[in-house]
Amino acid sequence: MRLVVARCSARYTGRLxxxxxxxxxxxxxxxxxxxxxxxxxxxxxxxxxxSPPCTLAVSGPGGDAAERGVTEVWVxxxxxxxxxxxxxxxxxxxxxxxxxxxxxxxxxxxxEAHLQELLAAQIELLxxxxxxxxxxxxxxxxxxxxxxxxxxxxxxxxxIKRRGDIDGVEQLTRYLDLLNRDPLLxxxxxxxxxxxxxxxxRVLATDRGIDCLLLDYxxxxxxxxxxxxxx
Numbered sequence: 001m002r003l004v005v006a007r008c009s010a011r012y013t014g015r016l017x018x019x020x021x022x023x024x025x026x027x028x029x030x031x032x033x034x035x036x037x038x039x040x041x042x043x044x045x046x047x048x049x050x051s052p053p054c055t056l057a058v059s060g061p062g063g064d065a066a067e068r069g070v071t072e073v074w075v076x077x078x079x080x081x082x083x084x085x086x087x088x089x090x091x092x093x094x095x096x097x098x099x100x101x102x103x104x105x106x107x108x109x110x111x112e113a114h115l116q117e118l119l120a121a122q123i124e125l126l127x128x129x130x131x132x133x134x135x136x137x138x139x140x141x142x143x144x145x146x147x148x149x150x151x152x153x154x155x156x157x158x159x160i161k162r163r164g165d166i167d168g169v170e171q172l173t174r175y176l177d178l179l180n181r182d183p184l185l186x187x188x189x190x191x192x193x194x195x196x197x198x199x200x201x202r203v204l205a206t207d208r209g210i211d212c213l214l215l216d217y218x219x220x221x222x223x224x225x226x227x228x229x230x231x
Contacts, residue, residue, distance in 0.1 A: 002029040005094035014083030053079040118220040164194030
């Protein structure tokens with residue numbers, strides 16, 4: 001990855017026409033060929049950019065550009081369209097290159113698979129006396145996240161979401177309809193478990209006789225001690 005901090009202006013032509021007047025900006029040239037222009041604001045979003053496949057050609061300024069103080073011209077041309085980004089560099093304040101290696105990618109914490117694994121291991125969060133039957137209990141329309149038994153031996157179907165909305169309640173309702181047709185399981189009680197449950201989803205679940213359970217991911221994985229909280 002190449003990082004260049006420079007006083008520059010830019011012109012973009014193709015699907016639209018845009019112009020960036022002269023200012024100090026960060027230019028990022030990535031190994032995949034993409035080129036991005038960033039200002040010191042605007043969060044993560046670049047002011048302008050060119051995504052691969054594209055080529056970067058660097059040349060000296062023409063006569064008129066040189067008179068305007070341009071020292072270097074970057075032309076970034078997309079290989080599959082007419083999109084073109086031209087950057088006039090007036091003064092380079094920093095120029096460095098770094099080999100970042102192979103990135104392993106983003107590993108999301110607290111996804112539904114993690115929540116399912118933790119709840120299966122801490123099935124008592126459903127209530128005293130509950131026991132796990134199995135995770136990913138298959139039905140004709142897909143797997144129920146957790147099938148358990150309560151203290152009285154009755155079946156309990158649990159649907160787990162990070163953010164519980166109406167669609168999740170509807171999904172659990174369909175599972176319950178199928179599971180309650182099985183005489184070996186019926187009657188099956190439903191539990192809608194999530195880190196956050198929207199009010200509309202809670203109302204719908206309650207109306208359909210489905211219990212709601214809020215999951216505290218940090219506490220479940222031992223990263224937080226609820227007893228030590230001030231509030």
